[in-house]
Amino acid sequence: MKIQSIRGVKDILPGEIEKWQWVEKIARNVFHRYGFKEIRPTIFEKTQLFSRSIGEATDIVEKEMYTFADRSGEQITLRPEGTASVVRAYIEHKMYNPPSVVKVYYLGPMFRYERPQAGRFRQFYQIGIEAMGTDNPVIDVEVMTLLVEFFRQLGLTDLELQINSLGCSDCRPQYREVLKTAIRGHLNELCENCNRRYERNPLRVLDCKVERDRQIAGELPKTCDHLCETCRTNFTQVQALLDSTETPYSLNPLLVRGLDYYSRTTFEVLSTNLGAQNAICGGGRYDSLVEEFDGPPTPCFGFALGMERLISVIPFETVTYSRSRPDIFIVSLGEEAKSQSFRMTHQLRKGGVTVDQDYDGGSMKSQMRKANKSSSRFALIVGENEIRTEKYLMKDMESGSQIEIPAENFVPAVKKRLAEPDDSSSV
Numbered sequence: 001m002k003i004q005s006i007r008g009v010k011d012i013l014p015g016e017i018e019k020w021q022w023v024e025k026i027a028r029n030v031f032h033r034y035g036f037k038e039i040r041p042t043i044f045e046k047t048q049l050f051s052r053s054i055g056e057a058t059d060i061v062e063k064e065m066y067t068f069a070d071r072s073g074e075q076i077t078l079r080p081e082g083t084a085s086v087v088r089a090y091i092e093h094k095m096y097n098p099p100s101v102v103k104v105y106y107l108g109p110m111f112r113y114e115r116p117q118a119g120r121f122r123q124f125y126q127i128g129i130e131a132m133g134t135d136n137p138v139i140d141v142e143v144m145t146l147l148v149e150f151f152r153q154l155g156l157t158d159l160e161l162q163i164n165s166l167g168c169s170d171c172r173p174q175y176r177e178v179l180k181t182a183i184r185g186h187l188n189e190l191c192e193n194c195n196r197r198y199e200r201n202p203l204r205v206l207d208c209k210v211e212r213d214r215q216i217a218g219e220l221p222k223t224c225d226h227l228c229e230t231c232r233t234n235f236t237q238v239q240a241l242l243d244s245t246e247t248p249y250s251l252n253p254l255l256v257r258g259l260d261y262y263s264r265t266t267f268e269v270l271s272t273n274l275g276a277q278n279a280i281c282g283g284g285r286y287d288s289l290v291e292e293f294d295g296p297p298t299p300c301f302g303f304a305l306g307m308e309r310l311i312s313v314i315p316f317e318t319v320t321y322s323r324s325r326p327d328i329f330i331v332s333l334g335e336e337a338k339s340q341s342f343r344m345t346h347q348l349r350k351g352g353v354t355v356d357q358d359y360d361g362g363s364m365k366s367q368m369r370k371a372n373k374s375s376s377r378f379a380l381i382v383g384e385n386e387i388r389t390e391k392y393l394m395k396d397m398e399s400g401s402q403i404e405i406p407a408e409n410f411v412p413a414v415k416k417r418l419a420e421p422d423d424s425s426s427v
């Protein structure tokens with residue numbers, strides 16, 4: 001019986017994984033430079049955590065969660081996103097003690113039962129950041145500039161940072177009423193979704209993707225014109241700080257987040273690397289979520305981005321990412337050479353050299369073909385002749401040039417050659 005993977009998921013195989021590792025390495029490097037540390041929350045949680053944080057009436061909670069009863073009958077859910085678990089861990093481990101700003105990042109798989117379509121997977125990967133414990137606009141700008149720097153190092157150009165302010169629990173309820181009144185006059189022109197959303201979540205009408213609705217949305221009252229004094233000052237500071245870093249950005253009054261706990265600064269980064277303009281990351285401030293889970297008042301700022309989409313827009317042909325290739329492929333002929341080359345492989349690896357070898361005992365020609373296929377830089381040839389003369393042949397797979405390596409003390413000699421640039425040896 002042939003068992004296949006679950007519908008809508010994807011294995012990441014050698015050959016592709018190098019891209020992922022490269023992106024992850026740059027992420028860690030950049031995030032550490034900005035003072036963020038990794039957190040690895042659990043991948044499954046009590047279902048309640050997500051239904052409460054994301055909201056009962058959302059698509060994620062209603063239709064997309066992988067929820068099941070475990071053997072003790074407890075309702076368990078595979079995480080559909082990362083923030084809820086980070087917030088849960090923050091409270092559970094009292095990370096707010098002693099009081100200071102907690103800056104963490106996470107990366108890993110998330111799970112949603114989505115309709116299978118191009119670029120959407122039921123197990124997908126996210127990278128996210130949460131900065132917890134301050135409402136200082138410096139952190140808003142620090143996180144946004146971190147992202148721009150991360151993308152720049154991935155070779156992404158043509159980036160556009162768009163920002164907006166969503167107000168706070170003081171000014172947003174009033175804005176909501178103003179907005180609802182304005183929408184009411186357009187209900188018969190707006191799409192079905194907007195008609196459904198408008199009662200409970202009128203802000204979502206602003207980011208409806210239906211073309212006609214977008215035009216109407218453009219005429220509706222804007223959040224940034226209805227901010228209270230504190231929110232207005234805050235938003236001005238965010239822009240001044242962005243200006244001081246010379247990070248280009250634009251204001252997008254239609255940029256909103258669906259969930260109620262978002263407040264003040266919200267942002268998206270768009271890329272034109274694939275032709276059409278695509279949002280590759282979104283995030284913003286959420287100041288009430290920790291309190292909603294009975295933690296202390298903890299203003300937070302964060303983002304999450306999908307790895308699959310990110311990988312699809314990176315111009316891998318123009319960036320240098322490390323494809324894992326061996327330094328040396330050992331080619332050995334004859335019984336004695338086989339056992340000798342086995343010992344050599346071990347010694348080279350202990351000495352820090354990446355080595356692969358043939359396991360099938362084929363002819364010289366077939367082993368060289370395997371060396372080629374492994375994209376090894378060099379082949380180290382150990383035959384009966386080489387054993388007798390106590391000299392091995394180290395062959396540059398690209399240029400074909402070769403040098404002799406003395407059997408005695410061969411590890412330093414191999415490493416010396418590896419340290420030289422390609423194509424510099426004599427015959």
Ligand SMILES: [Zn+2]
Pocket residue numbers: 167168169170171172227228229230231232
């Ligand atoms: Zn406000």
Ligand SMILES: [Zn+2]
Pocket residue numbers: 190191192193194205208209210213
């Ligand atoms: Zn609509």
